[in-house]
Amino acid sequence: MxxxxxxxxxxxxxxxxxxxxxxxxxxxVGKSYAVKEILDNNNNACHISMFGIKDAQEIYHEVFFQLAIKDKQKIRVLISKAKKFGAAISDKIATAERIIESLIKEKELFLNISKSFNVFHYIVIDDLERMxxxxxxxxxxxxxxELKRCNYTKVILVANTEQMSQKELFEKYSEKVIDRTYYITECPEKVDWAKLKIHYGFxxxxxxxxHVKNLRTLxxxxxxxxxxxxxxxxxxNDEFYDEIRLACYAIVVETIDNLYYEENEQTSNMSEIFREIRNKLEQRIKIYYLRGIKMSxxxxxxxxxxxxxxIDITAAEIDAEYQIFMHAGEKANYYKSDNEIKQLLPSLSEKIIQETNIAKILRYADEYFIWSEHLQLDIKKLExxxxxxxxxxxYDEVMNGVIDYLTFGVEALHIQSQTNKKIYKEVEETVKNKVVCEYIKYLSENTYGEQAFQYSYTLRQFANNVFLQDAISGNTDSLYNENSFPIHNVTEQQYRTSHNIMYVLYHENKEKFLDYCDKLKTRCDNMSTHRINVLLEEITSEKIIVK
Structure with missing residues (x-):
């Protein structure tokens, strides 16, 4: 799976x-990564690693501080009640508050506070095998x-059970506590490579x-x-950086995962000799990863x-290798005549129009624009x-949920041509505005279903990204309607969609949003008003006064 x-x-x-x-x-394989990616923006989720914890009771401490401590008002009420009780039974104690606060355990506080939960809270306990x-x-x-029996509380355990030192105890008690196990063997199909600082195209x-299955290896x-x-x-040269990166990945991946190591078989002595040669790490790297590259x-x-x-690598050694790289193979473009360069351009132009890989198109365009500018050619039509x-x-990539191309920037893509940099920035701006308009138009008419939730979630990502926020600013008027709020025919999914939309509106124009909410609540029934208040409290991190 x-x-x-x-x-x-x-x-x-x-x-x-x-x-x-x-x-x-x-x-x-990406277990922890996948869980965090889904729950990272969920304020009702806490993540606990058993690695480094010395006492099992610390789990309550982490749960209390990550999930419950944000509700300070409820904590004050519990302590206030406990103070009165403590003062009533002990007139010898000078300060009941000090004694009570020292006696009340985080466990009891959390168990009491969880009774008032009205939405699900998720407790992720990771690294069980490293306990x-x-x-x-x-x-x-x-x-x-005990935690899973709390009101509106779900527990998610993450582990590599094959590496557990207390394997027998695990097998003895797991079926009594764990309701279902999902076994993961491969990395996720879709990974937010930008978050891992890995170039998406590469x-x-x-x-x-x-076929690397280990996300940590990458x-x-x-x-x-x-x-x-x-x-x-x-x-x-960009190609030099690309080949250096490819070599680095080849070295690390093959060193750790041994993807191309051949197991011993019963064959002739000569075949065995050839296998031993091929199985040497440097040979596997050069044969299976780096065949045909210009790097020496x-x-x-x-x-x-x-x-x-x-060894260490010095700048002088790299410079020397770069010179070899530049002169490898055919004559470098730098040394060609005008006519020789002109003969290259039609092939590059065809690749720009026909290539389906965005990273390659950018590279072909960069090369085309650089040499065309040197020859002072009119290339407006191709531009x-x-x-x-x-x-x-x-646009198609972003609408499918891959927003990396809007966050990389020309520097991360190693674009050198000034013409190409200008075009890419214009493309980013156009796609940003087009996508946001599409999301807002759709959500202003429909906030139900998986598509609406995905659009609202991506719009929220835009609102949290300094490079994308400007596309939202001033374009949210159509979202100020009752469909954007948890009022009519509310479902769990529509509630989450409303949460995302309200988050975007609040961060786009706080004063306008809060004013609209106040007016909207005067027209709503009590439950609708309550739901709006709950989301407002979570979004603004302030206690909402119910009017």
Whole structure:
């Protein structure tokens, strides 16, 4: 099962009969990543890692402070009642408040506060297999069992049970506490690569050739590239950066996952010799990942030894390798005549129009514009065609939920041509406005169903992104209608959609939004007013005075 299935499980968790589920699977397949991606924006979710916890009772501490402490008013009421009780039974105590506050445990406070929950709260307990050996698993399961019985509370466990030291105890007690287990074996199909600081175009192409299942391996590969990138000048050719990144990924992925290692078979001695040669790490990297690139074998060997901490790489060594790279293969464009450059342009133009990979189109366009500008050619027609095509392609990607292309920026894409930079910025602006208009138009007419929820969720992401907020500003008037609020024919999904829309409106124009809410509540029934107040309290983090 792929990790993206977790999204479906958690999105419908509030409707399922289960109170405690386990997300099980090997390290690195994206279990924790997928859970956090879904619940990160949920203020009624808390994440606890058992790694580093020394006492099982600390679970109550984390749950209390992450979920309950935000409701300070309810805590004050509980303590006030306890104070009166304490003062009544002990006239010898000078300050009842001090004694009571020291006696009331976080466990009891949370269990009392949970009685007033009216929406589901999610408690994620991760890294069970990394739990301190001094902690008894039986005690942990007892706490989990108590938490899952709380009002409107669901528990999500995340673990690699194959690595649990208390395996027998786990098998003994798990069926009594865990209602269902979901076993994850592969990374999610859709990953927010921008959040992991991984280039979307590159990783898409890389994974189409190399079937890496471990998300943590890819993060380590990106970290290695970022490390090497610090040693590179900013003036190198884009293709050189691309090949360096590919080599870094190849080194890390093959070192950790051994994707192309051949197991021993009963064959002839000669075949065995060839297999041993092919199985050497440097050979697997060069044969299966880097065949046909311009980078020298020496540069690859340097990167591999640097990764293995055998050597350091100096700026002078990289400069020398870059010069070799620039002169590899055919004569570099820099040394060609006008006529030779002109012969290249039709092929680049065709690639710009026919290529389906956005990253490659950007690279072809960059090269085309750079040499065309040097030759002072009139390329206005191709610029218009390129811009129109880029708008359509990026718009389709964003409407499918991939907003990376609106957040990368020209620097992250290594665009060098000033013409290309200008066009890409215009494309970003056009797509931003077009997408936001599409979302708002749809939501102003319909706030029911999965499509409405996804649009509202992405619109909320826009509102939280400094690069995308301007597309929303001044364009939300049509959302000021009763459909945007949890009033008529409310469902759980429509309620969440309303939450997202109200969040966007509040952050777009706080005063206008709150004024509209006050007027709207005068026309609503009591339950509608209550739902609006609950969402307002959560969005504004302030106690709403019910009028």
């Amino acid at each position: 792929k990790a993206n299935y977790i999204k479906n499980v958690i999105q419908s968790y509030d409707k399922s009969p289960y109170e405690c589920i386990l997300i099980d699977g090997p390290w690195g 301190n050996n001094s902690i008894e698993l039986e005690e942990v399961f007892g706490i989990i069992d 990783i898409t192409e890389f994974l189409s050739s190399h 993060q380590k590969a990106q970290n290695f590239y970022d490390d090497v990138r610090l040693k590179l000048k900013d003036s190198y 074998n020496n540069m690859i060997d340097m990167l591999l030894k640097y990764h293995e901490n055998e 218009d065609e390129y811009k129109t095509r880029l708008i359509m392609m990026i």
